[in-house]
Amino acid sequence: MTNILDGITKAFELIFSGDPRVYEVTFRSLLVSGTAILIAALWSIPIALFLGTRNYRGKLFIKGFFTAMIGLPTVGLGLILFLIFSKAGPLGFLHLLYTPTAIILGEAILITPLIVILTTRAIEDVDQEIKNLAKTLGASEAESSIAVLREASGGVFLAGIASFNRAVAELGVAQLVGGNIAGLTEVLTTGIALETARGNLELSIAWTIILLAVVFGITLATLLIEAYKRRRK
């Protein structure tokens, strides 16, 4: 118990002392996960629009597939990507293994099902006539899709938070395709795992506190923004 309390005290000292490694790893985590969300949104939102605004055979199957993929073990995905990115793998020639890009791509794939399903749900909750309405007012196909997304913004926002939290808190992908190289691919979760194994508890506790603060902070900030927007409506 004393060890834990001691660790927490030292962790706070580390956080407030401005230790460069603590902040470098934190910043990298935010950057990698933030970029992963933006990249995942590029393909996830069009997929969600397709799933949410059209009816066709096999739709239930596709939604079922994405829903199941939300539970994909991060280590499993990490291993698959490791095999793909490794020298002998199909994308070995890109030399992506153990780079931040590999983590970004891996996390983007990891959070795709979550963004797709949550955004699809948000779009399905929007009045089905919104797309038609926008078109009758002169909007093109793309403009009418943007109108639908704008109406679903609350749900899309939520999809963003959930996905960011999943990305920033995952370990398997970052560990296996990032390799936890200090100063290059070390992120909060891999750092915590490494320092705990090394017995450097105060640093791993410090990063855990930061990780929790990031997750809670971003969630809280987003919810406050949403509440403020709702109040104005």
Place this chain on the structure above:
Amino acid sequence: MTLGVELRNVTKSFDEITALGNINIEIHQGEILGLLGANGSGKTTLLKILALIEKPSKGEVYFDNKRVTEQNASLTRLETTMVFQKTTLFNTTVYNNLAYGLKVRKTPKTKIEEEVNRALRLVKLEGFEKRQAKKLSGGEQQRVALSRALVLNTRLLLLDEPTANLDPRNASIIEEIVSTVNRERKTTIVMATHNMFQAKNLPRRIALIKDGKIAGVGTPAEIFGSLSKTLASFAVVDNVFNGEARTTEDGTTVVDIGNNVRLETTTQERGGVSLFISPKDIILFEERFASSARNVLKGKIVEISDLGAIVRLKVDVGRDFVVQITKRSFNEMSLNLNKEVYIAFKASSVQII
């Protein structure tokens, strides 16, 4: 600012259900065409095809004699707009709702403000710009939806049951606006309705829609003057009776409509028939006197409805007959509830439907 539209052999199917079957209709420039039909008859689908947001499964749509194709559809769509039956609004301010279509058309900001203000004045919603559209009352929301369409000043305006579920005040505001827009801007308007009163008053022509097909097209006088089975099947129409037709010894046809009420008609049909007598064809008397009318029935007034210049009376002669008389006649005859009166109409006024 008028636009002529034509549908040629238009069929629309959803999976195995045919919503519209082989529709052929010309919508004249600057007219108000009423689409009258029961719920589910295909009126909304027809409007959506005219709005170019639904593609016909078969057939062609022509705007100003030019065929609408995949290539020119989005450009042609700028000529038309539609107000939905279920009020659909963007979850934002009234101003943003109205400005949407103008922004899409890349209208300059100052012009947008000017046009939005003008449209809001037209629907009597000045000062509502900053209000959240979805927080307004049902009637106000529908007026926002209408003004959002009017602000675009399109040549074709499509209205799907624009006054359904509205209170009389909001309904009459909307009817007045529709009439003004058609008169002043010469906008071609197609309006779906199952409101008989609205269908009688607003449109110049009416298309009766039944089971996805056009069952008849004509002026309101033509459509309502001779009541058809289609119209009677969904509209609440007064003075429609079922009875048994038989020929009497002197060769005339009498229809027994129950409760000892027998009506003389000119029909040649025998057996079970449905018949209709227009309330306007019935004359009301205080005392019986000789006339050429073959049907003279004694009864008493059981209901009086004041409709402004017209008074609508329900007279129980064994069966309830609705009679329309002017307010002046009503006052001069000193009519009141339970007063005994005679109603009379010609055998030729009894329409077999």
